[in-house]
């Protein structure tokens with residue numbers, strides 16, 4: 374067995390108590406409730422992303438697991454054990470925050486050893502555990518450096534090594550990549566995905582407001598809004614069938630239009646434009662129509678047997694004028710204003726060789742199956 378495989382095995386052997394449960398957790402500062410009756414379960418070995426706008430309570434939820442804030446009511450369980458009253462160092466967690474938080478006066482190896490010493494790991498074991506954690510994060514060879522002698526990405530790897538050295542059952546990550554530039558971020562995301570594969574027992578709770586990080590890494594995403602859990606599901610399920618306009622706009626980009634039911638499988642936009650929608654059974658009254666930009670085509674839809682035809686069943690064809698055009702390298706984003714209401718739809722299409730001009734009249738099309746109806750509210 375090579376050194377790396379041996380390290381991975383040793384670390385896996387040390388990971389025991391994965392899994393997190395928030396059981397009705399409320400956190401308040403004076404009269405302000407910042408986490409409100411929060412229930413969420415992270416299974417052993419699962420990566421759960423906490424996604425939501427600034428101030429929605431993501432970091433507070435993480436700090437409640439770490440033991441840095443005390444819930445006013447409710448319990449936090451790690452590996453099935455109620456840890457609500459335990460101090461942070463007895464919870465079996467590792468934590469990585471945005472700003473690395475390495476001790477500047479200590480070499481890398483001392484930084485990584487810090488948590489082991491604090492936990493009174495026997496001296497003879499520490500060097501091996503430090504080497505193991507540095508190897509896991511690709512930082513072997515940097516043990517003698519000071520943090521100031523490392524790049525931002527390298528410092529964050531050391532921070533991850535430090536968190537892993539204690540062989541936690543739970544790894545808490547608070548926007549760990551947000552201080553890095555885009556290229557480094559992509560590399561670190563791949564690294565974290567690899568760690569997740571190599572340490573299948575390790576649960577991760579990952580706070581981010583970057584949905585691409587959540588979509589890439591998470592097994593499930595918990596969407597938070599104003600101190601509450603809004604939605605929770607796999608990235609695919611939240612993307613394809615979001616429960617609300619809020620979730621739709623946070624997980625992927627979405628066209629959200631105010632609409633009203635007008636039949637079993639149709640809604641009407643302001644001004645009477647009728648849209649065939651997914652499913653049947655319908656509803657009543659106000660609704661929000663959600664269509665993902667990449668599911669909208671520009672021009673008339675292709676016909677079933679070659680020539681274009683607007684009569685393809687279950688295809689919506691709308692006509693409007695171009696109000697926005699963005700080139701994004703591999704794609705164009707074309708925004709079209711629909712008369713008479715002026716509601717706007719944005720289509721993301723493969724790069725166009727001759728894009729339409731602003732003001733030009735165009736058609737757009739999308740399948741009924743791609744038009745999802747959500748509860749009302751949340752439209753711009």
Ligand SMILES: Nc1ncnc2c1ncn2[C@@H]1O[C@H](COP(=O)(O)OP(=O)(O)OP(=O)(O)O)[C@@H](O)[C@H]1O
Pocket residue numbers: 402407425426427428429430431432433434582
């Ligand atoms: N120590 C504190 N005292 C008072 N209010 C606090 C304290 N810490 C956080 N808050 C408030 O709690 C709310 C939730 O903060 P939290 O940091 O959990 O949000 P967040 O979703 O992580 O936001 P961001 O994405 O900006 O980090 C905010 O309104 C914040 O101002």
